[in-house]
Amino acid sequence: MPEAKEKKSVTVPPASPPPAALGKIDEGSQVSRRSFFSWLSIGWIAFVAATGGFFTMMLRFFFPNVLFEPVQTFRAGYPEDYQAGEVDLRWKGKYGTWIVRDGEGIYALSTVCTHLGCTPNWLAAEQKFKCPCHGSGFRKTGINFEGPAPRPLERFRIVLADDGQIIVDKTKKFQQEKGQWGDPEAFLKV
Amino acid sequence: MEAFKHLIDTLSKPTILVSFTFIIFFFVFPPTDWFEKWHKKLKFDGLWSVKSFWIITALLVGFFVTGLSDPDFRSIMLKPDNVPIAGLIFLVFFFTWLSMHQAYNNDKLIDAGKPVDEQYDAPNDKVLVWPDLVYIELITIILFSAFMLVWSIGLPAPLEEPANPSESPNPAKAPWYFLGLQEMLVYFDPWMAGVVLPSLIIVGLMAIPYLDNNKEGSGYYSFKNRKLSIAIFMFGWLVLWNLLIVIGTVLRGPNWNFFGPFEFWDSHKIEALTNINLSEFVYVKWLSTGLPGNILIREIWGMILLLGYFMILPPLLAKTWLKNLFERLGVARYSLFIVLILAALTLPIKMYLRWMFNLKYIISIPEYFFNF
Amino acid sequence: MSEKKGLLKRLAEGQVWTSIFRGGGVPKSRRQRMMVVLNSVFLHLHPVRLPKHAVKLKFTWCMGGLSFFLFLILTISGILLMFYYRPTIEYAYTDIIDLAEQVPFGIMREIHRWGAHAMVITVWLHMFRVFMTGSYKPPREFNWAIGVILLLLTLLLSFTGYLLPWDQLAIWAITVGSNMARATPFIGSEGPGAALLAIGDINFVTMASDIRFALIGGRFLGEATLLRFYVLHCIGLPFIIMIFMAVHFWRIRKDGGISTPV
Numbered sequence: 148m149p150e151a152k153e154k155k156s157v158t159v160p161p162a163s164p165p166p167a168a169l170g171k172i173d174e175g176s177q178v179s180r181r182s183f184f185s186w187l188s189i190g191w192i193a194f195v196a197a198t199g200g201f202f203t204m205m206l207r208f209f210f211p212n213v214l215f216e217p218v219q220t221f222r223a224g225y226p227e228d229y230q231a232g233e234v235d236l237r238w239k240g241k242y243g244t245w246i247v248r249d250g251e252g253i254y255a256l257s258t259v260c261t262h263l264g265c266t267p268n269w270l271a272a273e274q275k276f277k278c279p280c281h282g283s284g285f286r287k288t289g290i291n292f293e294g295p296a297p298r299p300l301e302r303f304r305i306v307l308a309d310d311g312q313i314i315v316d317k318t319k320k321f322q323q324e325k326g327q328w329g330d331p332e333a334f335l336k337v
Numbered sequence: 338m339e340a341f342k343h344l345i346d347t348l349s350k351p352t353i354l355v356s357f358t359f360i361i362f363f364f365v366f367p368p369t370d371w372f373e374k375w376h377k378k379l380k381f382d383g384l385w386s387v388k389s390f391w392i393i394t395a396l397l398v399g400f401f402v403t404g405l406s407d408p409d410f411r412s413i414m415l416k417p418d419n420v421p422i423a424g425l426i427f428l429v430f431f432f433t434w435l436s437m438h439q440a441y442n443n444d445k446l447i448d449a450g451k452p453v454d455e456q457y458d459a460p461n462d463k464v465l466v467w468p469d470l471v472y473i474e475l476i477t478i479i480l481f482s483a484f485m486l487v488w489s490i491g492l493p494a495p496l497e498e499p500a501n502p503s504e505s506p507n508p509a510k511a512p513w514y515f516l517g518l519q520e521m522l523v524y525f526d527p528w529m530a531g532v533v534l535p536s537l538i539i540v541g542l543m544a545i546p547y548l549d550n551n552k553e554g555s556g557y558y559s560f561k562n563r564k565l566s567i568a569i570f571m572f573g574w575l576v577l578w579n580l581l582i583v584i585g586t587v588l589r590g591p592n593w594n595f596f597g598p599f600e601f602w603d604s605h606k607i608e609a610l611t612n613i614n615l616s617e618f619v620y621v622k623w624l625s626t627g628l629p630g631n632i633l634i635r636e637i638w639g640m641i642l643l644l645g646y647f648m649i650l651p652p653l654l655a656k657t658w659l660k661n662l663f664e665r666l667g668v669a670r671y672s673l674f675i676v677l678i679l680a681a682l683t684l685p686i687k688m689y690l691r692w693m694f695n696l697k698y699i700i701s702i703p704e705y706f707f708n709f
Numbered sequence: 710m711s712e713k714k715g716l717l718k719r720l721a722e723g724q725v726w727t728s729i730f731r732g733g734g735v736p737k738s739r740r741q742r743m744m745v746v747l748n749s750v751f752l753h754l755h756p757v758r759l760p761k762h763a764v765k766l767k768f769t770w771c772m773g774g775l776s777f778f779l780f781l782i783l784t785i786s787g788i789l790l791m792f793y794y795r796p797t798i799e800y801a802y803t804d805i806i807d808l809a810e811q812v813p814f815g816i817m818r819e820i821h822r823w824g825a826h827a828m829v830i831t832v833w834l835h836m837f838r839v840f841m842t843g844s845y846k847p848p849r850e851f852n853w854a855i856g857v858i859l860l861l862l863t864l865l866l867s868f869t870g871y872l873l874p875w876d877q878l879a880i881w882a883i884t885v886g887s888n889m890a891r892a893t894p895f896i897g898s899e900g901p902g903a904a905l906l907a908i909g910d911i912n913f914v915t916m917a918s919d920i921r922f923a924l925i926g927g928r929f930l931g932e933a934t935l936l937r938f939y940v941l942h943c944i945g946l947p948f949i950i951m952i953f954m955a956v957h958f959w960r961i962r963k964d965g966g967i968s969t970p971v
Contacts, residue, residue, distance in 0.1 A: 209923040216927060240503040258503065263527060264888040265505040265881060272605070279507035280885060281523050282593030293611050294593070295523055298703040324703045418878075421826040432770065432834055436841040439767065455762040456970050463758040467736065467745045470755060470764050477771050478778055485782065485827070489819035493809065497877040499802045502930065509881045512871055514829050514864065519885070528900050531889025542857045545840070546850035555846040556968035558768075563843065570840055706892070707901035 223313040226337045229253060234269050234287060244303060244315055245269065245276075247287060252336040255303040255315045256289050262296040276300070290323065299323040304332045342407060346597025349588055352692050358576055359685070368568035385437040393434075397427065407599045413587055417495040422513050422586050429579055433571075439558035447561070455557040507591045507604060516585030517578050523593065524687040526698065526708035534680070541677045545570070548674050550666065565662075569678070577684060612697035615639045632702055639700035643709060646683075651675040754958060756966050763967040768842070772835035776863075777954070779828040786821040787943065794873065796939035798932055801875040825867045832863045844968035852960040855953055862950040869942040872935065880930055883938070887930070891921040 221242050229235050229248040238244045243266075245256040258266050265280035275292075276285040283294030290299045304319035313335065321333035328334070348354060365381050367373040376382060383389055401423065404410040414423055443453040457463075464470075497506070511519045521530040545566075553562035560567055590596035591604035613622075616635045620628050629635050655663040655671060663671045690696040700709040720726055721735070736742045746752045762768045793812060794804045809815045836856060839845060845853035868886065872879045895902040896919060903914040916928045926933025961967070 206923075209926070210918065211926070211933075214917075214927055216929060216931070240501075243503060262888075263522065263531075263885045265509055265884060266503055267505075268507065270605070277592050279505050279592055280509045280881070281519070295526070295697075297526055297698075297701075297706070297708050421823075421830060425830055428830060428834065432837060435767070435770075436838070440841070453970055455760075455768060457760045457762065459760070459969075460758070462761050464761050464764060465739070465742050465746075465758055466755045467742045467752070470759060471752065473764055473766070473771075474774060477774065481775060481778065482782075485820060485824060486816075488823050489816045492819070492823070494819045494822040495878070496805060496809075496874055500798075500875045500877060500880040502880065504877075505881055506877050509885070511882050511885060512867065514867070515882075522885075522889075527889050527892035528894055528897070532893045532897075532900070539857060539861055542836075542860075543854040546845040546847070546853050549846070552846065554843040556842060556844060556970045558842055567841070574837065705901060705904050706899050 219317040223315050254334050255305045257301040261298050302333050305335045342599040349597045366568040366571045368565045385441050390434050440560040443559045444561040453557045517581035520581045520585045612695045614698045614701040636700050760969050770838045772831045776831045782824045786817050789817050796935050805874045849964045855957045866946045869938045872938045887921050887925050896920045
């Protein structure tokens with residue numbers, strides 16, 4: 148309290164700097180404060196950018212440039228190896244593909260359920276693919292009709308090689324809901 | 338015996354089991370005065386007495402013991418990874434009872450104008466950590482270590498066949514504590530069931546202290562003064578979480594079909610699960626015009642429904658049924674609260690729509706991976 | 710009396726003992742007992758004195774303490790398992806079998822596995838108790854939020870551990886789990902909105918650049934997945950959960966210890 152009283156009695160305007168410092172800083176104080184703040188903001192922006200860049204680097208670290216993945220293309224024998232009206236399971240284990248032949252031709256279905264990636268089972272008696280994880284069901288064509296699967300099974304590119312063998316290329320996919328099943332490479336006419 | 342098993346199997350049909358739970362739940366944990374009136378009339382307040390505890394425990398134990406004589410039930414319950422579930426059922430019941438028992442005792446004390454059980458006269462009623470607490474900790478640690486040793490020696494950790502990417506086990510079940518999530522995946526698209534709803538669970542749990550601005554009942558068990566918050570929490574915790582886990586463990590069998598607990602897991606059981614979207618209901622079934630090509634026109638009905646549910650229902654409720662709550666919480670708290678509650682309620686709503694009408698998605702735009 | 714001291718007593722008053730345990734002898738007086746807690750870095754986790762209901766099992770259920778104890782059990786048994794387990798597709802499964810059959814006292818994996826299950830249960834029940842006693846109310850709101858994060862981390866730890874035996878249970882749980890990540894809006898290749906992040910025909914969020922890829926280290930489950938989950942399980946998540954645990958325990962003390970009626 149006594150200090151406060153003392154302050155009241157002093158008539159020096161509160162904003163002015165102490166007399167000792169007046170001579171040195173007064174002249175440049177306005178300018179240097181302003182430039183100081185702009186330097187400060189540049190500093191902060193640089194800091195944030197550098198931090199952001201560093202975290203981007205860390206994120207990018209999780210995406211390697213080279214992947215070591217199994218071969219995505221395979222030869223699946225001759226069209227005569229497949230019987231009309233049957234779902235062929237021989238490439239299911241090794242390449243994750245069902246090859247189906249119907250009256251008109253052959254197509255290659257992905258064995259990955261479009262819901263959450265389990266492998267459905269082909270139930271021949273009921274003529275459907277049934278996924279054991281969440282109960283999605285697909286018809287022989289790959290069209291989803293029961294359970295939670297949001298879209299039909301994907302089809303792979305299927306073509307004939309020069310020697311007459313079937314080549315299935317899993318890197319190229321055809322999705323029914325995008326109208327890609329009509330593509331000539333999605334279906335092998337025989 | 339067979340008749341009993343058949344009865345249990347019938348009662349375990351999801352529609353019956355879940356409807357029964359929903360109806361009875363709010364009379365057991367009454368959120369409002371009206372429910373509490375019936376809660377007392379139906380004598381549910383006796384549920385938390387010591388006598389009821391022994392009766393229910395005996396019933397649970399009896400059910401498990403007789404159930405284990407059935408080979409189908411045994412194969413589910415004694416699967417090593419499911420053993421914690423059996424423990425969980427008992428533990429959840431025991432601790433629910435224990436907390437409600439103490440809460441009702443304290444409610445009675447408050448009604449009588451006496452201090453609650455946990456009331457103490459600081460600082461005179463304080464005890465020293467050494468030795469009062471450290472001895473309890475030591476004994477607990479020793480007993481619990483012994484328990485873990487016995488469990489580990491007695492029950493080998495499960496190890497299935499080596500991984501085989503081309504052959505999913507049937508049924509393929511997640512770890513038991515995620516079976517509630519797996520059950521949600523049946524009714525929702527993965528982006529909802531796997532990402533949005535779990536995030537909302539986390540956000541909702543974290544928001545509890547900021548939404549519940551009721552000062553009563555801090556630091557002691559009580560029910561009377563915080564009926565609504567306890568009822569809502571219990572609904573989420575007991576019904577939407579633990580009940581779904583039990584359903585996922587016990588009632589889901591091969592091809593993710595529903596089976597009764599005593600029913601043989603027949604992998605060829607056929608159930609018609611042909612699901613249709615709302616747009617197909619509107620355009621194919623009711624209007625018989627066939628689906629329009631334009632996505633927006635096709636899905637407009639679902640969008641209207643969804644917008645109405647999340648945009649129109651909250652203010653409507655604030656004006657009518659939840660008027661008091663709205664006044665107590667204020668706009669910000671109420672908005673967050675009602676969005677979380679409505680989001681949680683989409684789960685039972687979609688479950689029923691699926692079971693009753695085979696409705697798959699309300700909005701279905703697979704072209705853009707957007708299904709709801 | 711002072712002429713003939715027993716061996717134990719002499720030990721307890723000797724230089725070695727008193728240099729380790731300050732305070733001298735068996736703590737009998739109230740002051741000595743308080744000093745035991747104050748002088749110990751481990752016991753200092755606790756306050757010196759507690760409300761009387763804080764030591765009643767009926768009130769606390771001891772679930773928070775058991776969760777912490779289980780975390781310690783899991784850390785120790787987990788480190789022991791790391792001496793034998795190799796996170797490669799070739800060895801992972803057989804190493805797990807060896808852990809049961811070739812290693813003396815082959816129940817370490819059982820302790821780790823059942824301990825993990827038990828920890829999930831104790832953490833849930835701890836949360837349940839804290840809710841039922843209204844202990845999340847001011848001033849403990851923030852600590853409740855920390856607790857929810859700890860619950861999430863516990864589940865994630867358990868989930869990442871599920872993959873390591875590389876058996877059928879493992880890969881299908883991870884298949885389903887990682888495909889859920891693929892459905893994340895905008896950053897998952899099959900999530901809503903991902904198709905919008907494209908210029909013409911070039912999609913930016915594809916199978917090879919989305920969140921699922923970051924999680925499993927490839928477009929398909931494989932060697933990289935096992936290694937990533939192993940690192941997350943053994944180093945990444947335990948490191949994070951320890952930080953949150955430290956904050957959680959610290960805040961218990963700073964928010965006034967165990968909750969009490971006002």
